[in-house]
């Protein structure tokens with residue numbers, strides 16, 4: 001089995017050759033068909049997230065063990081089953097929910113494995129899909145994709161479920177008022193498309209890059225705003241007729257969180273999703289006086305993934321641009337993503 005692994009943080013992924021695993025117990029072995037390249041793979045290969053103020057969150061201290069194969073947006077074909085694997089058959093093509101926990105604790109039992117304090121996520125804490133094969137611990141993480149194209153389905157595992165779960169947090173104004181989406185990269189275009197499929201009112205996209213703003217407009221955003229403009233707050237307030245009821249920050253930098261927070265309506269809600277890094281300072285009295293909500297959202301639950309697959313089967317795949325590249329080009333794909341050259345999603349295919 002050929003896999004691309006983080007061996008040393010901050011260095012390119014290295015090709016590693018090892019024996020293809022034989023599934024045991026409830027495990028399921030997939031032959032990889034498609035693996036999406038996500039922005040968080042950059043942080044994982046760097047080895048840290050920026051906490052702002054010069055502080056860093058080390059992924060190794062958080063429990064990532066090296067070497068590890070990256071890749072958490074995976075679609076594969078079932079090729080071998082452990083003796084206790086059930087509910088899945090050889091030959092099925094499946095999307096893998098990578099956000100698994102211990103499966104035993106109260107958080108996992110209530111259905112939020114993605115928030116388990118002992119996370120076991122594929123492509124982070126266990127080997128992922130930048131490889132020709134992928135071992136999945138249990139069939140409950142697998143979702144049949146039918147005849148859908150694997151490279152278009154793969155981004156649903158992170159980009160899709162993350163934006164779907166954030167959109168579900170918008171609340172009662174979802175169908176009556178615009179949602180402001182900050183960041184029009186892969187996540188942003190996915191959010192715009194899913195918002196429409198879910199029956200949302202409209203989206204206003206904010207990005208500093210004119211190419212990404214154009215892509216957002218084409219994807220169906222009713223308005224686009226330059227996040228770097230000195231009057232960006234005023235522009236968002238004007239476009240939302242007095243302030244945003246709900247803003248989803250898919251970047252998560254000091255600048256975007258500030259912009260999102262400062263352009264909320266009274267009782268508005270800022271949902272921070274992106275992990276770019278940084279910090280903001282909030283004056284407390286306006287926080288209760290304006291009845292604001294600041295909320296984080298991390299990936300999504302198994303139930304979110306199930307609902308998302310049902311939505312996609314009912315309304316069609318989100319029309320997010322997908323470019324495929326060979327698995328062997330993974331380091332070049334990561335470099336392009338780091339340089340901001342990617343519109344939509346790059347998906348690696350083994351062939």
Ligand SMILES: [Zn+2]
Pocket residue numbers: 038039040041072158159
């Ligand atoms: Zn991701």
Ligand SMILES: [Zn+2]
Pocket residue numbers: 101102103104105106107108109113116117118
């Ligand atoms: Zn758990």
